[in-house]
Amino acid sequence: MEFNPKRRTSNIILLISAFVIVSLILWNTNIFFEKFKQEERLKIENWAAAQAEIDNSPVDQELGNLPVQILQNNSSTPMILVNKDGTVKTHNMPKELEEDSIKLQKKIKKFSKENEPIAMSYKGEELAMLYYGNSDVLNKLKYYPIALLLIIFLFAAVIFFFFKTNKASEQNKVWAGMAKETAHQIGTPLTSLLGWNELLKSENINPDITKEIEKDISRLQTITERFSKVGSIPTLEVHDIVEETKKAYQYLKRRSSKLIHFSFSSEIEELPVLLNPPLYNWSIENLVKNGIDAMRGKGNIAIQIERQGNFVHIMISDTGHGIVKSEFQNIFNPGVTSKKRGWGLGLSLVKRIIEEYHKGKIKVFSSSKEGTIMQISLKANV
Template sequence: MQEQFRETLALKEALKHFIEATEELNRSYTALKEEVKRLSEELSQQKNLLKAIIESINDGVIAINREETVIASNQKAKELFGIEDGKKIHTFLPNLEGELEFYTIDGERKVVKVSNFPLKQDGKEIGKVVVLRDITRERELEEENKRKERLSAMGEMAVTIAHEIRNPLGSIELFAGLIRKEGDPEVKRWAESITKVVKSINNLISNMLIFTRPLHVEKELLELKEVVEECAEAATHALREKGIELEIKGKAIRAWADRELLKQAILNLLINAIQAIEDRGSITVEVGERENEAFISVTDTGCGIPKEVQKKVFDPFFSTKKRGTGLGLAIVHRIVEAHHGRITLSSVPGRTTFTIYLPKDGEDSPRHSP
């Protein structure tokens, strides 16, 4: 009996220990669970922070493994090249070093600098980090500066030529005038032709001189769409003759500009667009705003401008047309520059866009500026 009692007591004692041990285990388990939860939250926070850092970089960032498969990429890389994780990098990017120039589906030119760095983990190279930097704007500025240098050199030459030609031209005009008064009818007609030619040469010289003299800019607050509509009206005949549809898009936007000069610039773009369309086609003029600029873009469905030609179109006297003076775009450039604006060009066969950007804070700049 006593033996039985002792056994029960021992069993009870063992049970008590067992329960205590289970409780201890339970406590440890809960603590461990909490620790795991805390660690995974910390890990996920770290991951989110890393992701936020990579997403905040204004460059495209791609990580690839040794097999050149994309293991991570940020949004910017996806926007620039449609990069997808899990795919081979060469399906998107032929070279991992150098400069890449291409056109987006919207016909917008992009220049991207590609560079790569070793991706190391615990001192071991496990792949590469590829960085894509959008240098389109920098490239545009570089081209703009080169263009300005060329224009000023040509401008100096133009002044000399203009003076040399204008003097004898004055005499020719004077004598032709005298002959027109005195001569017989046939001679009079010749004299009239001479006067006409002299006028067109004079016109050409005036256009040339636009590059050399400070432009007199008289700014007023203009409703850009209204100005575009006036230009469209002036081009009605030429548009109708070629069966070209013209669409004017965009909301009402106002900017400070010289009405006559801006009209001259838009009209030059419109005429070029019309001339670029062989037969039928359409032209879209859009008025809009972007950050601190207002813009007017002229897009045509014409022949397009080959890449090697694009660099030269703003040069005075550059023309691919039989009867072109090659001064149209140079004048547009000059006018835009005098408004402290800028002009960009993007072109693929069947779609060419020239965009004039005007600063929106134009009211702060002097009304009469060179």
Template sequence: MNPYENKRRWKYLLLAFAVVIASGSLLYTSFLVRGIARSERTRAEVWAMSIRQQFYSDDNDFIKFVTDVRDSLVVPAIVVDEIGDIKFVRGLDTNRTYLQDPVNQAGKKKKKFDPTYFRAQLEYMKSQHEPIKINIFSNEYWLVYYQDSALLTQLKVFPYIQLTVIAIFLLVAYTAFNSSRKSEQNQVWVGLAKETAHQLGTPISSLMAWIELMKDKFSAEDDPLIAEMENDVKRLEIVADRFSKIGSKPILDVHFVYDVITEYVNYFKVRVSNKISFEVKGDQSLKAGINVPLFDWVLENLMKNAINAIDNTGNITLEISLTAKKQIAIDVTDTGKGIPKSKFLTVFQPGYTTRKRGWGLGLSLTKRMVESYHDGRIYVKDSELGKGTTFRIILNNRTNG
């Protein structure tokens, strides 16, 4: 199995496991909430019945007992009569239970309910539970509305707060871990690249010296074979130079994008099958900050990728244009087998490849060189299976700079 696919599968399994844990926590909490809600309904019914019992009993001791039981079982509640006037309240804000009215005829201050506060509380209770009906007399009844206790309310909210805190912790931990892992990967990659450039330096210098010696010894200044050997050695120098630039910010010089692309395409196309045609088109006046050796590497990777996607005969087109945001867009389009939409992001991951002998580093390296070294972007603009793919490179416009 592809290493990247295996890693992604493990991520999905861990995510599924986390969802199972979260769902289990919510279900169990919901079970507890339902149990407490039933208990509070019973408490509200007991309180309601205690009110009714006061109208039917003359035993003061029994009424006191009922009242004590009632007060010990009370949940926040409001009792209204048939027309909706508030008769009793329990368990609400004691500071707002009453307002003081002017002194009545008996010389005592009359008390009444705070209408704004209690109407709001009553509407809230109506939205929470069905009322408990108590018959006061044969032709009269009251309704008892109640709300969840503070404990039940907190229990309902607690699992969401808990899961949110856990999610934030996991996100921070994952971000820190991922950043550390990427930093380690970058250090390994940079060290490997620079060591490769260093190791190539000695044999390249030796080859150049041997070629010069062969020219002098055999008077072969104009020999075409020697000339091709020189071209290959120069190519090795370019490759070594590319690797040496990895890990350090390269110098970007302002170049005409069309000229840089055309020059490399002319070099590249004579080294591949003549059944594949190349075309460079678009605005020739656009300039961008480019490190030519590294950008040539970007083009090489994209065009090699396009050639691998083309079965036998096909076309590769490189088009330069200006986007709506005044940035430079370079579209590399092939007529190959295409990429599934589900793989548009995956193709840039290290290790992803559709070739049996591929390392899956070409497009990953290309993305790094475009985004990290040229301050640009690269993505799959469009692809259709059996018809081809378009990769788009975005560079900052330096035409007037």
């Protein structure tokens, strides 16, 4: 189950629309670039024709103003003129380039890639080859789509960050509100249960009964404390990670079906870690219960603690049906669940407790048809 399927469809439509608009802009820009380039080539061809006419006209022949104007009007396009006799002349480029043959050859190769050279001829006789590069305007236009994409990307990133922050803020308010209201609602019957249990003790009934009731009352108090901490920054204190994990393990083992086989192992005896025990134990319980649900109430649950450098890894494995690899990240999102009656909040809550409150990491370590291993990683306080 996922929240707001209509919003997701709208987001997909919006994304496709944005992609189409950007594609049209880039397509039109490319057409404009090619058209501008063709016009610039025509201008260079006219320049080459005018230069050939001026260079090969008799000295005593009077030339019109048109060839001269054509030459004078082209002051932006860099050009290299290689005459038939091998002499080189540059236009709209530093004059010292003519004396550096290596740089000159590099420029000629570069210009050849940018534009096809123009053969200059006069009355059917080839006189020279004209190599030319893109003008400053054309170069700027060439990088315009990249700049446009960058602007669009930055704009989209700002919008995405805004909506993500806004969504997270709304979720936080919902989380805090629901949690505090739940803690409040549990508090009233809990107080009543304490009174009834004291009354039972005075009736001289079997003490084992009242002891078990006290355990359940203590459990309800723990649950109330957990919910009251959601939405506020919990206090972290140094605790032994092995002992705290064992507590959660033993509680679940005593209250689970006999069809579930539990096992616990640790390669370390103790390790101090900054923890909030009620919230950490809640995380372990959620992961174990998810594993039990995946096994449909029958199978093996194993908890293993390993140390690697400054980090401790708590591995919770089950023998359930497994998780598809494409869902490894998605399962931690609110509203995502494979259960028909589930709300999809358990793993989202665990991720919040481990990563936001304890500054650790949680992930699907591995998963197959034989089962799943979830890994919690926390930094040791040493």
